[in-house]
Amino acid sequence: GQNIDQPTEMTATEGAIVQINCTYQTSGFNGLFWYQQHAGEAPTFLSYNVLDGLEEKGRFSSFLSRSKGYSYLLLKELQMKDSASYLCAVHSGGYNKLIFGAGTRLAVHP
Amino acid sequence: GAGVSQSPSNKVTEKGKDVELRCDPISGHTALYWYRQSLGQGLEFLIYFQGNSAPDKSGLPSDRFSAERTGGSVSTLTIQRTQQEDSAVYLCASSSTQSSYEQYFGPGTRLTVT
Numbered sequence: 001g002q003n004i005d006q007p008t009e010m011t012a013t014e015g016a017i018v019q020i021n022c023t024y025q026t027s028g029f030n031g032l033f034w035y036q037q038h039a040g041e042a043p044t045f046l047s048y049n050v051l052d053g054l055e056e057k058g059r060f061s062s063f064l065s066r067s068k069g070y071s072y073l074l075l076k077e078l079q080m081k082d083s084a085s086y087l088c089a090v091h092s093g094g095y096n097k098l099i100f101g102a103g104t105r106l107a108v109h110p
Numbered sequence: 111g112a113g114v115s116q117s118p119s120n121k122v123t124e125k126g127k128d129v130e131l132r133c134d135p136i137s138g139h140t141a142l143y144w145y146r147q148s149l150g151q152g153l154e155f156l157i158y159f160q161g162n163s164a165p166d167k168s169g170l171p172s173d174r175f176s177a178e179r180t181g182g183s184v185s186t187l188t189i190q191r192t193q194q195e196d197s198a199v200y201l202c203a204s205s206s207t208q209s210s211y212e213q214y215f216g217p218g219t220r221l222t223v224t
Binding site (some may be wrong): 048097098 | 143152
């Protein structure tokens, strides 16, 4: 079966650092994605990991461990506009079909 | 450069009616995907088109759901005899090549079945 788990909700303070975890169990693995989705809007691409390790892109970093079926998204210097849902998705099997987790709703407070 | 567009943005329909949802992918993108997102849930894959290849329909929840992609561009998702459980946001995404994993999403169509 296909299973992707991430926390439902998280809260953090403006200026702080937050780590959103994602664990997955899928029948195949060709890469892991993180998307950001503001309420009522379409998801936007944040990061893509296919090899183990850390990928850094500005304030956002994403980590992958394939042997552990684990990834995290790290957000630094949090801003109010970072309040959104963060979706973990695995590319599993043929084509480019993505299996999405339910998303983590992050609330950033002043 | 326009992004992915979808229409209508909102659709309210009565149970049992048929609905058509439209997606215009980014020009030149060969791959097109449909997803469904129920309230508070993640995205559920429905169907995938890549060029002239046979579509991957493995995510369609029932035979009431079908999709077409004409001329390798615009796609229409049709839901026949709608049910209340079909209420969701239907998202379309496109990507540039079969090996490009970055999918660009449209704004979605919010479908409400009363």
